[in-house]
Amino acid sequence: MLTSRWGGWLCLDFANIVEARAAAAPEEHLHTYGELLWWGADTGVLDEERAARLGELADAKPRAAAAALDRAIHLREGVFRTFHHAARALPPPADDLAAIHDRYADGIRHAELDWTREPPAWTWADAHLDQPAWAVAASAVELATHGPLHRVKTCAAEEGCAGLFVDTTKNNSRRWCEMEGCGNEVKFRRQTDRRRAARRRQPPRAR
Numbered sequence: 001m002l003t004s005r006w007g008g009w010l011c012l013d014f015a016n017i018v019e020a021r022a023a024a025a026p027e028e029h030l031h032t033y034g035e036l037l038w039w040g041a042d043t044g045v046l047d048e049e050r051a052a053r054l055g056e057l058a059d060a061k062p063r064a065a066a067a068a069l070d071r072a073i074h075l076r077e078g079v080f081r082t083f084h085h086a087a088r089a090l091p092p093p094a095d096d097l098a099a100i101h102d103r104y105a106d107g108i109r110h111a112e113l114d115w116t117r118e119p120p121a122w123t124w125a126d127a128h129l130d131q132p133a134w135a136v137a138a139s140a141v142e143l144a145t146h147g148p149l150h151r152v153k154t155c156a157a158e159e160g161c162a163g164l165f166v167d168t169t170k171n172n173s174r175r176w177c178e179m180e181g182c183g184n185e186v187k188f189r190r191q192t193d194r195r196r197a198a199r200r201r202q203p204p205r206a207r
């Protein structure tokens, strides 16, 4: 299981669970409902108690948990394509928007406004297997309606990363998912290219 936070927005971090999406062999890191719970707890979507409760529910109803995992993955792919289009100033495909609509509407139907919070917030009082997906859908709607949508970018690496992130740099200059990852590869390649070019420019050594 992979969790990364470089997306800078919950729904993008969720989409980035699949690595190297544009490469020949993308890497899936989410295989079980238990891994989804682990991701939810790691990112703070679920507190410890809720994650444990959902684990019990999943153990008691494995088929329902598998269906909830399928819905979460369907949502994740919709989120990826929606914001991958947005990053290129293209309108998202209708099916992908629908995937977000459906999970969001479902989540809101089960949510209640908790007035004891400061400020009041939507919460899910009862444990429900779809809760991690509901939180991701709410995050996607927030990014689309209130977030800095024009700051959503896709990693510039040519090796097929296609990771999504919100660029929070002052001058809007971020190009890669992670400097230690794709950024480094690109920098390394440029350095080697420059060195090779410099070598070619050098006169042949005197004997």
Ligand SMILES: [Zn+2]
Pocket (backbone or CB within 6 Å): 155, 156, 157, 161, 162, 163, 176, 177, 178, 181, 182, 183
């Ligand atoms: Zn990348």
